[in-house]
Amino acid sequence: MEAFSDGVFTIASTLLVIELAVPPGSTHLWHAVVEQWPSYLGYLVSFVTIGALWLAHTGITEYLHHANLWLMRLNLILMLAVAFLPFPTKLLGEYIREGSTERVATTLYGLSLLMTSALLYLFWRYAVHRGLVRADADEADVQILTKRLKPGLVAYVVLIVLGLFVPVAAVIGYLAIALYYLVPLGTARRQFRNRRKQQ
Amino acid sequence: MEAFSDGVFTIASTLLVIELAVPPGSTHLWHAVVEQWPSYLGYLVSFVTIGALWLAHTGITEYLHHANLWLMRLNLILMLAVAFLPFPTKLLGEYIREGSTERVATTLYGLSLLMTSALLYLFWRYAVHRGLVRADADEADVQILTKRLKPGLVAYVVLIVLGLFVPVAAVIGYLAIALYYLVPLGTARRQFRNRRKQQ
Amino acid sequence: MEAFSDGVFTIASTLLVIELAVPPGSTHLWHAVVEQWPSYLGYLVSFVTIGALWLAHTGITEYLHHANLWLMRLNLILMLAVAFLPFPTKLLGEYIREGSTERVATTLYGLSLLMTSALLYLFWRYAVHRGLVRADADEADVQILTKRLKPGLVAYVVLIVLGLFVPVAAVIGYLAIALYYLVPLGTARRQFRNRRKQQ
């Protein structure tokens, strides 16, 4: 399960670059490249989000002592959502500058990110609920992980609504969530590792 | 052999997203995205099918104590079929809504899925036939695996015929087969593991 | 070095499918799909060739006790050639049916295959020459590997010339070489393994 998940995270993040289209035959290349900024922003947000999800996923699977069948199914659905991310990213890059469509593209992008994070949260909650977490992971760590994942979900919902009015602000907000995920989970994981070493 | 196979399964499933085309410059993006539903359906069916095949393949290779040359060749042909799946998926997504061509696209898609499953079945039967299965895999498990793989083949044939009349129903049927594969093989595999642990 | 090489072989073979273009909006889809046969033939030949090269490469790296700097550079060049193969494959698929260009496409394809095989041969010869082969690999095995790789090179040259007159025959010949590579190297490798087990 871990090899498959690691593979999907790595490939999905590296595939994002393929969706970046070269501006068609232009005499003002600087101008054309600069005008593509939403594509680069989308690339950045998606790459960092996938990186953060991957770090969180690795953190979670380290806490588990084994996986049951339903967890593997949940993981497959989560991987489906992660592998799908390059598509709304491409949509965002191509439609965010065009007045009437930017809200649709931003909303679809936000919903995709929300779904992925919600599935990760579900994955973790299910594992805790069914007692699949290692006995040597102390209660505090488990609660930290739960606490960190939850506000991200709320933030996504708020930003999706905000995106209906100020699309670009929402996308920058998505980047902030990814950076937020990146920090605490990494810390929690490192602390967990240090503690295990000391034992 | 396992590293190569795992790689092909992972990459093929993650590549599926590239085949999803962004609807060309549209002022009604919601409408354009919704109209693309066959592409999403194809993506879903192919992703779950590849996931199920990969789980079954991992299950099978765990039962084997070694591989001979013909098994490796069979595996290469199986990988060729798996790596090919994104192509009929793309074909399905682009042609399923267009009256005169939807039957062709659905049939080609069904044949590709049938071929992949048939090759996996052949792979397993050959391994059993040539005594490549571990001695500690008990007879009942082997028969379960065989029993589970067979009806899928029959169902594919039935659905390919059905697809000539009701294409969309056939595609939903293909999803059902993938989910069916996902369940029992996973169970059989887990049981096998538990038993090995107890010994 | 092995992880990088395995990755390139696996990804290159799985990427081949992306180069298969869906026939543009057609009312006679069967016809359009059948007309694309050179693309499928190219896909088949390239997939089997990459599979055979990978098997040979794995076989060779198993014989080595260590790698020196020049071998790693040779390997990087070899990987460059392998990763490049999807491009001439695409070229072949698109141009083989068009009278005046089919010879160019077939020749470029043949040269790419020849170059890849020649680099693998060089890789192996260099390793033997510099004494990087394990001491427990007996002389006969080493000579078998050398003998098997050489005729492929000659066959490629012959087929490239033949391709100037009968392009399709040359492509089918390339498939035959790949199948030929697949057989003996696999055998040699298996025998080597068996012998090591017996010791």
Added chain:
Amino acid sequence: MEAFSDGVFTIASTLLVIELAVPPGSTHLWHAVVEQWPSYLGYLVSFVTIGALWLAHTGITEYLHHANLWLMRLNLILMLAVAFLPFPTKLLGEYIREGSTERVATTLYGLSLLMTSALLYLFWRYAVHRGLVRADADEADVQILTKRLKPGLVAYVVLIVLGLFVPVAAVIGYLAIALYYLVPLGTARRQFRNRRKQQ
């Protein structure tokens, strides 16, 4: 961290081939293919550069005894830059022959390469600065690695300026830097390994 990095390096280098466009329906295919030489040059330079960066990265992570949170973040940014390289490569291939735009494409390409190397340099400096380097890596080796990475950065800056006047010369210069990276780091790494073996 290593599995993710290895994956990104391998996939990014293999994905480069997808960006090579087949010349559109042409009756003079030789001519059309030869005219595409900037695409092949860009492919070559990017592949060798990614290969060299990967070798250097592997060399560095071998020297480290552990990673802290900031190093992992730096690594994520470095991977973002590596995974992005296929895009400026494609831009270079399509625009280097067209008078008014070749300078823009070459400059963007050079800046991308500079950024990647600068991030690798930062990655290494940070690891040294924070004492994350293994105790058994002797001072001389560490200084060699630092000395080798620095001139590359200066050379990139010089070549980016040169590229404003003679674009093609700059691209060939980028290839020379990659080859230069390839040599000494590999050597340093091999020496390090030999020394560890002797102990």
